Amino acid sequence: MPNPNPIGIFDSGVGGISVLKEIRLLMPGEDILYYADSAHCPYGTQPPENIRQRTIKISQFLINIGAKIIVAACNTASIAGLDYLRQEFQSPIVGMEPAIKPAAKITRNGKVGVLATGVTINGDRFNSLLTRFACDIEVINVPCPGLVEQVEMGLLDTLETTALLRKFLSPLIKNGVDTVVLGCTHYPFLRLLVESIMGPEVNVIDTGCAVAKRLQQVLQEEDLLSDKAPVYATESFYTSGNASQVSQVIKNLWDHPNITVKYIEL
Ligand code: DGL
Numbered sequence: 001m002p003n004p005n006p007i008g009i010f011d012s013g014v015g016g017i018s019v020l021k022e023i024r025l026l027m028p029g030e031d032i033l034y035y036a037d038s039a040h041c042p043y044g045t046q047p048p049e050n051i052r053q054r055t056i057k058i059s060q061f062l063i064n065i066g067a068k069i070i071v072a073a074c075n076t077a078s079i080a081g082l083d084y085l086r087q088e089f090q091s092p093i094v095g096m097e098p099a100i101k102p103a104a105k106i107t108r109n110g111k112v113g114v115l116a117t118g119v120t121i122n123g124d125r126f127n128s129l130l131t132r133f134a135c136d137i138e139v140i141n142v143p144c145p146g147l148v149e150q151v152e153m154g155l156l157d158t159l160e161t162t163a164l165l166r167k168f169l170s171p172l173i174k175n176g177v178d179t180v181v182l183g184c185t186h187y188p189f190l191r192l193l194v195e196s197i198m199g200p201e202v203n204v205i206d207t208g209c210a211v212a213k214r215l216q217q218v219l220q221e222e223d224l225l226s227d228k229a230p231v232y233a234t235e236s237f238y239t240s241g242n243a244s245q246v247s248q249v250i251k252n253l254w255d256h257p258n259i260t261v262k263y264i265e266l
Pocket residue numbers: 011012013015016041042043044045073074075076077117120148183184185186
């Protein structure tokens with residue numbers, strides 16, 4: 001039986017919109033709820049316990065308003081809290097992790113750079129990824145404090161954002177990596193800038209599309225897919241931050257003029 005209930009997606013802020021875009025492309029008939037935890041952003045410099053508490057509150061909210069499945073569209077929240085979320089809720093939960101496995105497959109020179117938050121890079125789940133898939137390649141991890149804030153403000157190509165990125169990418173250039181993993185959902189919005197700094201020979205990859213595919217697979221397996229006509233599919237946005245600012249930034253990032261965001265503190 002088709003299930004018309006919405007998919008619940010959350011992130012520390014607007015980064016998860018990079019995942020929402022892929023989900024919408026793959027599943028145009030699904031209703032979507034999106035929670036941007038902008039008042040508590042960035043997650044990547046906070047103690048993992050704080051992040052876990054936020055993700056549990058947000059997931060509970062999304063489930064209360066009808067979400068049939070939760071997508072943690074945030075590497076940091078997934079690394080810090082996915083196991084806890086799965087223990088806490090019966091609903092299926094889809095998380096994400098930096099694209100280490102695909103990077104290890106496509107690198108030609110065995111040198112990969114990862115841009116992510118400090119919490120992601122120091123997380124056990126991330127280290128287990130390295131052990132499982134990257135033991136015979138060189139991986140250079142670069143935490144990027146300050147970058148998420150630039151995307152939250154919609155400053156995608158300013159001098160300051162460019163200078164920050166140049167600083168974070170310089171150890172990767174020095175080491176001659178041929179593959180860069182965007183290990184935070186905010187960073188795909190900076191892809192063009194990363195590509196222009198790294199040059200055309202370097203692969204720049206993220207996991208938004210893979211997460212959308214995994215979500216579709218889980219919905220199929222659990223018999224939760226909607227059969228709505230795309231024209232009736234809706235998106236509802238919520239934030240703990242400044243609703244008008246968040247809505248302005250989402251409009252630009254997603255290139256959709258008619259978005260309203262509701263303020264809801266949890
Ligand atoms: N978008 C996030 C991620 O994928 C969170 C970044 C942050 O809030 O520090 O990791």
